[in-house]
Amino acid sequence: TAGITQAPTSQILAAGRSMTLRCTQDMRHNAMYWYRQDLGLGLRLIHYSNTAGTTGKGEVPDGYSVSRANTDDFPLTLASAVPSQTSVYFCASRVEGMGTEAFFGQGTRLTVV
Amino acid sequence: GENVEQHPSTLSVQEGDSAVIKCTYSDSASNYFPWYKQELGKRPQLIIDIRSNVGEKKDQRIAVTLNKTAKHFSLHITETQPEDSAVYFCAASRAGDDKIIFGKGTRLHILP
Numbered sequence: 001t002a003g004i005t006q007a008p009t010s011q012i013l014a015a016g017r018s019m020t021l022r023c024t025q026d027m028r029h030n031a032m033y034w035y036r037q038d039l040g041l042g043l044r045l046i047h048y049s050n051t052a053g054t055t056g057k058g059e060v061p062d063g064y065s066v067s068r069a070n071t072d073d074f075p076l077t078l079a080s081a082v083p084s085q086t087s088v089y090f091c092a093s094r095v096e097g098m099g100t101e102a103f104f105g106q107g108t109r110l111t112v113v
Numbered sequence: 114g115e116n117v118e119q120h121p122s123t124l125s126v127q128e129g130d131s132a133v134i135k136c137t138y139s140d141s142a143s144n145y146f147p148w149y150k151q152e153l154g155k156r157p158q159l160i161i162d163i164r165s166n167v168g169e170k171k172d173q174r175i176a177v178t179l180n181k182t183a184k185h186f187s188l189h190i191t192e193t194q195p196e197d198s199a200v201y202f203c204a205a206s207r208a209g210d211d212k213i214i215f216g217k218g219t220r221l222h223i224l225p
Contacts, residue, residue, distance in 0.1 A: 031211045042217035050211045099145040099164050102213055104156040
């Protein structure tokens with residue numbers, strides 16, 4: 001079972017360029033999330049989606065956009081990357097509703113130079 | 114919105130001793146509190162969780178306690194082993210709002 005996968009694994013991106021981080025899950029989970037992980041700051045929620053067709057802002061949404069055209073995919077787009085967006089990005093998913101485990105992708109290490 | 118505070122940021126304990134990590138949350142409507150373990154270079158994985166209708170939950174060497182009145186919950190690891198060395202995250206969420214908010218993490222070192 002694939003579970004939840006992210007692509008690419010790592011990327012070096014020039015400042016000002018755009019990029020889309022991909023996330024796909026095959027568990028039919030309704031809820032999906034994007035987090036960024038920075039040393040000393042933990043996992044900060046960027047955007048989330050409760051179900052296909054809906055998205056919401058998390059703690060640090062500025063500079064990022066998401067879409068949820070179907071249940072399986074939840075891409076994260078950086079329209080014009082800046083060095084402060086250098087981070088490890090994790091996608092996660094879970095069954096919508098109270099109290100269920102979230103499963104994380106393997107992460108994408110993004111460096112903006 | 115929800116805010117989760119986690120302490121300490123770093124914890125070193127002798128192998129075989131116990132480790133305790135504490136978290137507080139701000140949203141009294143939060144009702145689900147998971148704990149995740151992240152080993153170096155890997156993804157976070159759930160190790161234990163607790164719901165607001167329960168005060169304590171135990172799974173072998175790991176236990177979590179919840180005090181709803183004080184809005185804090187704690188992770189207890191007994192008889193620590195080298196493989197317990199990792200970063201641990203607490204989190205909070207509530208029904209009707211699928212956001213999961215994490216604390217900043219605790220790096221646990223098990224000393225030989």
